[in-house]
Amino acid sequence: MLTESFVSSVLGSEKSPNSSATKDAGIYHYEYQPLPGLKSSYKKSSAGTNCLAVSASHIFAAQADKAVVHVYNRDRGNQEALVPFPEKLRSLALIGSQDGAGILALGTEGGRLILWESTTCLVADPTSNFLLSGSPDSNIHIWSLPALLSFSSSVGNGCGQLSPFSPVRTLSNHRAEITALVVGHSSNSTNIAISGSRDNTCIVWDYQNGTLLHTFLLPATPLCLAIDPADRAFYAGYEDGSIKLVDFYKQASMSHPIYDPALQATPTQPPPSDRWVLPAEAASAALCLDVSYDGTTLLSGHQSGKIQIWDIAKGRYTSHLVDFGAPITNLYMLTPSGFLITHKPNLKVKNIVKPRYESSLNSNNLHSSNDSVVPESYSFTAQFASTLPLPRFSSRDLLADFDFALTHPSFPTALLEEGIAELAALSSPSSITSSALATANEEKDLEIANLRAQLSQARIAQQVYTDKALDLNAELLKRDGLAKAREKAKRRRRTRKFHEEEIRRKKAMGEDLGGRNVAMVGIEGSEEEDEEEGLSSSTNEMTESD
Numbered sequence: 001m002l003t004e005s006f007v008s009s010v011l012g013s014e015k016s017p018n019s020s021a022t023k024d025a026g027i028y029h030y031e032y033q034p035l036p037g038l039k040s041s042y043k044k045s046s047a048g049t050n051c052l053a054v055s056a057s058h059i060f061a062a063q064a065d066k067a068v069v070h071v072y073n074r075d076r077g078n079q080e081a082l083v084p085f086p087e088k089l090r091s092l093a094l095i096g097s098q099d100g101a102g103i104l105a106l107g108t109e110g111g112r113l114i115l116w117e118s119t120t121c122l123v124a125d126p127t128s129n130f131l132l133s134g135s136p137d138s139n140i141h142i143w144s145l146p147a148l149l150s151f152s153s154s155v156g157n158g159c160g161q162l163s164p165f166s167p168v169r170t171l172s173n174h175r176a177e178i179t180a181l182v183v184g185h186s187s188n189s190t191n192i193a194i195s196g197s198r199d200n201t202c203i204v205w206d207y208q209n210g211t212l213l214h215t216f217l218l219p220a221t222p223l224c225l226a227i228d229p230a231d232r233a234f235y236a237g238y239e240d241g242s243i244k245l246v247d248f249y250k251q252a253s254m255s256h257p258i259y260d261p262a263l264q265a266t267p268t269q270p271p272p273s274d275r276w277v278l279p280a281e282a283a284s285a286a287l288c289l290d291v292s293y294d295g296t297t298l299l300s301g302h303q304s305g306k307i308q309i310w311d312i313a314k315g316r317y318t319s320h321l322v323d324f325g326a327p328i329t330n331l332y333m334l335t336p337s338g339f340l341i342t343h344k345p346n347l348k349v350k351n352i353v354k355p356r357y358e359s360s361l362n363s364n365n366l367h368s369s370n371d372s373v374v375p376e377s378y379s380f381t382a383q384f385a386s387t388l389p390l391p392r393f394s395s396r397d398l399l400a401d402f403d404f405a406l407t408h409p410s411f412p413t414a415l416l417e418e419g420i421a422e423l424a425a426l427s428s429p430s431s432i433t434s435s436a437l438a439t440a441n442e443e444k445d446l447e448i449a450n451l452r453a454q455l456s457q458a459r460i461a462q463q464v465y466t467d468k469a470l471d472l473n474a475e476l477l478k479r480d481g482l483a484k485a486r487e488k489a490k491r492r493r494r495t496r497k498f499h500e501e502e503i504r505r506k507k508a509m510g511e512d513l514g515g516r517n518v519a520m521v522g523i524e525g526s527e528e529e530d531e532e533e534g535l536s537s538s539t540n541e542m543t544e545s546d
Helices: 145-149 396-407 413-425 429-509 516-545
Strands: 004-010 025-033 037-043 047-054 058-063 068-073 078-084 089-096 102-108 121-124 130-134 140-144 169-171 178-183 193-197 201-206 211-217 224-227 233-237 243-247 286-291 297-302 306-311 316-323 328-333
Touching: 004 047, 025 047, 025 058, 025 316, 037 078, 047 328, 058 089, 068 089, 089 130, 102 121, 121 178, 130 145, 130 178, 140 145, 178 224, 193 224, 233 286, 297 328, 306 328
Parallel strands: 047 089, 089 121, 224 286, 286 328
Antiparallel strands: 004 025, 004 328, 025 037, 047 058, 058 068, 068 078, 089 102, 121 130, 130 140, 140 169, 178 193, 193 201, 201 211, 224 233, 233 243, 286 297, 297 306, 306 316
């Protein structure tokens, strides 16, 4: 049976007396279905919006108005580390595989870690090649992750800029602060990103090309966004707690609506009927959203500390799930468990190593020289969660040699000797090249001669088969003619016999035989023809026997 759960965080430690929250808890792991209930909680955390990241083994929470990230171990269920930073953090994003080791991206007010600006939201695309950041100045920056993670000063960002710490491109169609940012689920080059702003608009982007695909005009400011698992629509949460559905396919178009050039230049206002409203007694600002695995249910976290359930198919509020007594700032749906076939990660991070803040890495003359900027004693620590995946070879000996070389404490002697022999053979390229060319030419000539001999034999065999086919056809025609002649003679004999019987009957009855001579002549003529045909048939049979 599939089990679906989510991780949510709250802001502040004050809890209402009627809430189901644990004392001093700030992060909750809650099972959504089949049996709703609290699975675990983590204490001493107060995370702001967009400041929660979850991996298979750890939870990262940037503390509100502090320059600190709390790291929680999901396996042990406790706080593992407290990581300080020189500036306050505004957003977090986990880059890479959600099941194994990944990279944590942080956005700060001063931008001295990875992004050199203040960010309000941060998100990575499914390919882990791009990082998108939204900022209060209404700009959205697209960053190249390979360039950001490179330690070489000679690596640019891939778009002609020398510094890898420059964005690939900047999207600047909004006119107010970016409040929310989500990315689609596709891994191809046509994946989309959706941004929400305080100018009461949501824009759909082709972020890899920097193209604006469509603009949606909303009646209020979208505080949070969530995208459908199939990228068919997105949902926006408003300050009054209502949810707005924006369906891409409600627009009349022969192709995909957001890729139709005829519709891209004209902003669209979704119909009022697609706005779902909370009951008056439950109204509270929606701070975070996420969609269930099957795309049929929407969960929303509110300022009141409640998590509400929405039925997407019916387009309405369903019920109240849980009350944590403090503002729900983040809501993260986990991958369901219970599948028959599951992918196990090869790497597992047992402990989080605190990063060492290198002031030299943030200096202004970081890329003034061509030297590498790899920090001293740089290391990465991880644990292999399973055996290493070995390549599939058809030969067992080859697999054994590879396994032996892989597990050897150093380079095996046989491998070194083989490499030295190859280097020695390459020391005289001229002689080797000439002999190799001569050998290749001889092999080519021999192959051409063999092909010509095979072609000649094939032509002879074809002529033989053609002659046999012609002989068989003539034989069949001859046999058909003999059969027809024999059938004709048989009919004549039957006719003669009939006439003879008729004459005998008339004699017996005493009838006039005036036409006897004519009948007898006819019969004699038939006998002569039968004799000729019999002679012809016997002659043909003799010819066939000869």
